Amino acid sequence: MSVKQDIKGIHIARTLGAQDHAELWDSIHVSKDLKDSLLCQALLNFTLRPKVSRTVIPLHGVILLVGKPGSGKTSLARGLASKAAGLLPAKKLAYLEVEPHSLTSSAMGKTQRAVTELFGQTIAEYAQAGPTFVLLSVARDHACAFEVAA
Numbered sequence: 001m002s003v004k005q006d007i008k009g010i011h012i013a014r015t016l017g018a019q020d021h022a023e024l025w026d027s028i029h030v031s032k033d034l035k036d037s038l039l040c041q042a043l044l045n046f047t048l049r050p051k052v053s054r055t056v057i058p059l060h061g062v063i064l065l066v067g068k069p070g071s072g073k074t075s076l077a078r079g080l081a082s083k084a085a086g087l088l089p090a091k092k093l094a095y096l097e098v099e100p101h102s103l104t105s106s107a108m109g110k111t112q113r114a115v116t117e118l119f120g121q122t123i124a125e126y127a128q129a130g131p132t133f134v135l136l137s138v139a140r141d142h143a144c145a146f147e148v149a150a
């Protein structure tokens, strides 16, 4: 397991395998339909998305989980990463967790620069190297800050 903590905005960067967060996937009680559709969507993003032009099917590669704090979003997302890893040919993927607090700044334009660098550079480099799963947890008020910065 490799953990890097020196990348701005990222607090976990590691290689994730099928077993790493599998227990989280099993422990979260949601409908089987929801788990199935999350897994299908994640696999679609890893398999079909790189092969199809955005002009044909605009797959964005994003899965949005919305719910009250403590409703299991983070656990489910971590479990999903492991489940998806296990179904990929390499049985692993690069797993990143973004820490939004370290990106936001009251200084004019600084948040925007940090977000642009994170997505346009850091995450893009990981994605070029292989399947990459990014978990971004934002509270509602932070989501607004990101919208402004996007």
Ligand SMILES: Nc1ncnc2c1ncn2[C@@H]1O[C@H](COP(=O)(O)OP(=O)(O)O)[C@@H](O)[C@H]1O
Binding pocket: 027, 028, 029, 030, 067, 068, 069, 070, 071, 072, 073, 074, 075, 076
């Ligand atoms: N539907 C659920 N079934 C089982 N455990 C749950 C469920 N929702 C939340 N939990 C438990 O509550 C805790 C907080 O969940 P978390 O994934 O951090 O939620 P969120 O990211 O939505 O705030 C975890 O220990 C998780 O296992």
Ligand SMILES: [Mg+2]
Binding pocket: 070, 073, 074, 075, 137
């Ligand atoms: Mg959470």
